[in-house]
Ligand SMILES: Nc1ncnc2c1ncn2[C@@H]1O[C@H](COP(=O)(O)OP(=O)(O)OP(=O)(O)O)[C@@H](O)[C@H]1O
């Protein structure tokens with residue numbers, strides 16, 4: 001798994017210096033008397049973050065350039081492209097999950113890759129889900145950049161790439177919001193990750209494809225409300241922590 | 256040096272400029288005066304090599320900007336600076352704004368290295384940046400954020416930003432139309448300074464007094480063409496064209 005180590009770094013980065021020290025919270029059940037096996041929750045958190053962060057990172061690298069190109073050029077059919085993206089924002093996620101599951105299944109075009117019930121399949125469906133909101137919100141932000149600023153960048157000798165970079169910089173708060181929205185959609189997603197990931201743990205109770213959302217769903221159904229609540233709290237804290245990191249990152253560019 | 260020859264430009268069937276010719280030499284200030292909506296901005300966009308004329312040629316030292324490839328045109332374009340009516344500063348410090356033109360002219364390797372260094376600890380201000388800000392009297396505002404400036408200060412930064420790359424030609428599109436007398440005076444002095452540096456300046460304005468104050472030559476733009484062009488004093492004292500005379504006397508009302 002090529003992203004494994006990079007994500008571990010991202011996970012460590014987003015978790016450790018920010019609002020909560022997750023390793024303390026999760027690694028030492030004595031501190032907070034958690035009603036489950038050691039490693040269970042931390043592996044779920046890890047899978048959730050791994051899948052969502054990789055998917056959102058890939059989607060950002062894909063969506064932001066598209067938004068910038070769409071925002072800076074005029075071509076016939078642009079309105080249609082925009083409405084497709086906007087439609088994508090409301091696209092039912094279970095259907096996305098279903099399509100991805102089919103794509104990686106034996107009968108699907110990616111069947112030979114053997115990705116059914118894997119994190120990679122989950123990343124694929126999360127990518128599909130996160131891309132429309134990230135593209136649409138970034139596009140709105142890019143379109144909002146003052147035309148005069150673009151003209152100035154060009155008049156000062158900027159190439160087309162320079163102008164695009166200026167636009168990204170001017171739109172950075174909007175783009176940060178877009179990434180957050182995409183991350184929010186990915187990490188809170190239940191249906192599609194359940195379909196493509198299968199909510200699997202290994203025999204020793206370590207998550208393979210179980211995320212916070214699918215774990216909460218399972219625990220709640222089994223009447224394990226306490227566990228479900230703790231997992232829910234962890235999910236909320238995670239979302240807040242990532243928010244805080246992104247907002248601070250956006251602030252840094254100002255001076 | 257910079258010369259438009261027989262240029263025409265229309266927007267959606269509406270002809271704005273018709274077979275118009277104008278040139279500017281090193282070290283002179285040419286004022287383009289004309290009523291609002293006559294096409295002054297359109298003309299400056301053509302001269303700045305950012306908009307292609309429908310007909311005619313725009314040449315810099317004899318090179319037709321639209322007969323060469325894009326790389327060469329970029330090189331030509333980089334010798335022509337432009338200040339817009341609105342300051343349109345970047346959301347960054349005054350120094351970063353003024354530095355922008357210099358930055359985009361550096362190779363990518365250097366730019367990345369500078370970017371990294373500025374994350375670690377700041378780069379210091381380039382000499383050209385300080386010098387340009389000095390021309391508009393804003394050396395104390397170097398580290399301020401662009402957003403905290405007054406409208407007049409922002410326009411002065413915009414001028415310094417265009418001056419910092421030491422262009423051969425500087426195009427100013429109504430640079431003082433939103434400014435108070437003091438800021439206007441600063442910009443006009445800066446135009447003088449640019450001329451003293453050997454820069455050819457074209458300033459579009461509807462302020463005839465400004466044209467009289469700063470310009471060596473005046474071109475009067477009326478109805479899609481230049482009705483008269485000549486030494487400032489001559490054009491204002493004894494205009495040869497009857498429409499020019501009526502425009503200058505304020506009789507030609509638009
Ligand atoms: N991009 C454009 N698309 C369509 N029409 C345009 C465009 N730019 C300018 N025009 C038209 O061309 C004419 C001249 O506009 P221009 O901005 O050059 O005038 P101006 O002399 O600069 O006016 P002002 O003094 O008000 O700035 C106007 O009628 C304007 O509506």
Ligand SMILES: [Mg+2]
Pocket residue numbers: 295296297428429
């Ligand atoms: Mg204008």
